[in-house]
Structures are given as C-alpha cells and as structure tokens.
Amino acid sequence: AQSVTQLGSHVSVSEGALVLLRCNYSSSVPPYLFWYVQYPNQGLQLLLKYTSAATLVKGINGFEAEFKKSETSFHLTKPSAHMSDAAEYFCAVSDRGRDDKIIFGKGTRLHILP
Amino acid sequence: KAGVTQTPRYLIKTRGQQVTLSCSPISGHRSVSWYQQTPGQGLQFLFEYFSETQRNKGNFPGRFSGRQFSNSRSEMNVSTLELGDSALYLCASSLGPSATNEKLFFGSGTQLSVL
Numbered sequence: 268a269q270s271v272t273q274l275g276s277h278v279s280v281s282e283g284a285l286v287l288l289r290c291n292y293s294s295s296v297p298p299y300l301f302w303y304v305q306y307p308n309q310g311l312q313l314l315l316k317y318t319s320a321a322t323l324v325k326g327i328n329g330f331e332a333e334f335k336k337s338e339t340s341f342h343l344t345k346p347s348a349h350m351s352d353a354a355e356y357f358c359a360v361s362d363r364g365r366d367d368k369i370i371f372g373k374g375t376r377l378h379i380l381p
Numbered sequence: 382k383a384g385v386t387q388t389p390r391y392l393i394k395t396r397g398q399q400v401t402l403s404c405s406p407i408s409g410h411r412s413v414s415w416y417q418q419t420p421g422q423g424l425q426f427l428f429e430y431f432s433e434t435q436r437n438k439g440n441f442p443g444r445f446s447g448r449q450f451s452n453s454r455s456e457m458n459v460s461t462l463e464l465g466d467s468a469l470y471l472c473a474s475s476l477g478p479s480a481t482n483e484k485l486f487f488g489s490g491t492q493l494s495v496l
Binding site for chain 2: 276303308309310311312313316357368369370371372373374
C-alpha cells in the first residue's frame with residue numbers, strides 16, 4: 268500500500284526566501300503525486316500534480332515540485348516566499364487506482380516571517 | 382459553477398448522539414469522498430462513493446457510514462458519537478474516481494465538536 272511522509276509539521280521562512288516543503292512517498296507502482304494547499308477556514312485546493320509526464324511540475328502561485336524516483340521524493344519549492352503563502356500544505360499519493368485511494372500526508376504548516 | 386457545498390458548517394453534539402453531514406458536489410461530478418481532519422493526523426480517508434456505490438472505505442469503525450444519492454449528493458452519518466470524533470470533516474468531489482489523476486475539489490468542511 269502507498270504512504271506519504273511530510274518532514275516537518277511546521278516550517279518558517281522569511282518573506283522573499285526560498286520555500287522548501289519535503290515529501291517522501293512509498294508506492295509499489297509509479298504513483299500519481301499531488302500537492303494541495305489549505306488556507307485558514309477553507310477546504311483544500313490543488314497546487315500541482317505529477318502524472319508521469321515531465322518530472323518537474325509547475326503549479327499555481329509560483330510553486331513547483333520535482334519527482335525524483337531514486338529518492339522517492341516530491342518536494343515542493345517556491346523561489347521567493349510571500350506573506351500570502353502562509354497556509355497548510357499537504358502532499359498526497361495515489362497508486363493509479365490500484366488501491367482505489369488517495370493517501371494524504373499529515374501536512375506542513377508554512378509560516379512566513381516579515 | 383458552484384463549488385462543493387457542505388452543510389452544516391459547524392455542529393456541536395454530545396457523546397452518544399448521532400450526526401448527519403451533507404455534501405453537494407460540483408454539478409456533473411459523480412465521485413464524492415470524505416476525509417476526517419484532526420491536528421497532527423492530517424487527512425484520513427473515510428470512504429468514497431461513485432455513482433451511488435461505495436468504492437472504498439478507510440479504517441474507521443462501523444459507526445461511520447455514508448451514502449450517495451442519484452443526484453450525486455452524499456451524506457455521512459456518525460452514530461454513538463465519541464469525544465475523539467471531534468474533527469473537521471471534509472468532502473471532495475471529482476468527475477471520475479478519486480484514486481486516479483483526477484483533481485479533487487474540496488468543500489470548506491463541517492467542524493464537529495463532541496462535548
């Protein structure tokens with residue numbers, strides 16, 4: 268069965284600094300991978316997804332993630348943090364329908380320091 | 382196009398009671414999945430319905446149940462509430478089954494507090 272681990276439940280970066288949120292997955296087959304963002308008092312929104320096309324995936328709001336099979340990672344990055352990026356971020360994995368579930372990580376809360 | 386609508390937004394119940402939560406998916410979406418969100422545990426999958434059939438179920442006790450109607454609206458029921466059931470319950474809809482590359486559209490959730 269697939270699983271996903273997000274390293275760091277809280278991450279703080281200064282405004283303008285690089286954002287790096289870590290995600291490692293486990294899957295017996297090439298997975299689909301996703302990053303979702305949750306702003307306060309809202310549901311989750313899809314930032315980006317990997318479905319076996321290009322390994323570098325660009326998403327909304329300047330975020331991107333790189334699929335690295337050798338490291339079983341799908342880290343989320345943004346070159347320059349903005350105050351509006353403060354939110355909780357969830358990495359998720361799907362085994363392409365074999366297990367019929369999408370599994371979410373426990374989330375990383377991103378804090379932006381002025 | 383209206384988004385995913387969950388009602389009620391907030392709910393306060395006491396132990397032993399039962400509760401029903403409602404989710405209206407985006408028009409045309411046939412899949413509805415439910416998640417329980419708690420601090421530190423992230424999102425835990427409850428179950429998914431597609432065209433009125435339960436496709437999969439997470440590791441929750443039988444007190445948690447759901448159903449989907451012919452118009453794709455879904456309800457989730459929790460019987461004999463326990464304090465540990467306090468959580469944000471999120472519903473997500475998608476065109477096809479969620480465990481593919483489908484984008485999930487989430488509602489704002491129902492915040493359940495069990496006293």
